[in-house]
Amino acid sequence: MLKSASSLLAIAALAAVTTVAVSADQPVIGLITKTDTNPFFVKMKEGATEMAKSRGAKLLTAAGKQDGDNAAQVTAIENMMTAGAKTIMITANDSKAIVPAIQKARAKGVMVIALDSPTDPQDATDALFATDNYKAGILIGEYAKAALAGKPAKIVTLDLFPGHPVGAQRHNGFMKGFGLAAPDKSVNTLGTAPEIICQADSYGDQAKGQTAMENCLQKNPDVNLIYTINEPAAAGAYTALKRAGKEKGVVIVSVDGGCAGIRNVKAGIIQATSQQYPLKMAALGVAAGVDYATKGTKVSGYTDTGVTLIADKPMAGVDSKDSKVGESLCWGK
Incomplete structure (x- = not known):
């Protein structure tokens, strides 16, 4: 569960999409969602964008054309690696088919965090931030x-x-x-x-x-x-x-x-x-990505981001x- 409404609102205060200028030592973080039209993923992108702004990171974003579009997500991983992303967050469209692309990224030192949707197997990513x-x-x-x-x-x-x-x-x-x-x-x-x-x-x-x-x-x-x-x-x-x-x-x-x-x-x-709370998932993911880029520390395992009936x-x-x-x-x- 969320610790308090104020803690969520503190994260949520970051609300407008802003482009961050690139510098040589600026952390580059990727976010790949299932689609870019579902309001859930629009909110997730908002949270990631504003946390990236507050932490001085550059955020790259991509999405599948529709639910189930694995090919676009594979291409996005490859493009983000080429662009220098050291952390990639993903809501996988196909929990099994995406795993080989994730394995290639991790083998090259990229930290991969699943948001909302676990991969199959779950430990194919470094960490999972999601609702239970x-x-x-x-x-x-x-x-x-x-x-x-x-x-x-x-x-x-x-x-x-x-x-x-x-x-x-x-x-x-x-x-x-x-x-x-x-x-x-x-x-x-x-x-x-x-x-x-x-x-x-x-x-x-x-x-x-x-x-x-x-x-x-x-x-x-x-x-x-x-x-x-x-x-x-x-x-x-x-x-x-x-x-x-x-x-x-x-x-x-x-x-x-x-x-x-x-x-x-x-x-x-x-x-x-x-x-559930997609803004929190994305904000936590970006913060972890910045820590990995600047301190070399990796997150691991599952972080429950809360659920309320x-x-x-x-x-x-x-x-x-x-x-x-x-x-x-x-x-x-």
Whole structure:
């Protein structure tokens, strides 16, 4: 968990994109995100940019064209090494396929830090700064169980795409929190159960989430609980429900806690979401990169950057904060 709102806001006070002049001894740090359009990664880039400015580092940035674009990330690693980056931070699009490129970088003395998404294996990078995505799933699963109040569950899951560890951890954590038999956090396949009446990939995209939910409603219109990989997918699911006249009485739970997502909690579109803090992930990564460039010290292992359950209707036995708190902290704004 975050130590305090003030500590997050201290990091978040760094908020405008500024170009830093290059000098011969200036640390060069790379940030490679899954895409450059998802608001989660936009916020991550903001945090990295402003921490780099405050620490006198030059930040190089790149992104995949869409979720799952490994080739662009491999090219970005190569380009950043050529440009002199001594630390590269990455949210991997393909947790396995990116590993050979990371190994080449580390063999040449580049420190590689995974943000948000671990590689497979996790120790392919020097360190991981991320939310505990399995715990994030557990929190919304516990909330959903309480919200159904004993009604038989008819669940739709709108997932990321097959084989991605974050998608699996959130999905399986949700199952475990709900009380269904689920794989543990080390397994990158999605658990199944009779209560899950439809399972579809959304790629974390609102339009794809809407289409996936429309397809699920055609297969089985009798749904009372929807789990989504993130809040854009949740917004798409709600649109599909509303167009079908089925939005009432359906509990939607999600993960991310972005400002738009928290507004949807406030509006009653999403009942609960697990909030994480990408600005903090990136800011910590840049600080570690500067320390490596200037002192030769490397970070290692996993740093948990915190998760908070946000819901405006509290459930007995489930610890949560309301949307007012969520708005004050959304992604470290």
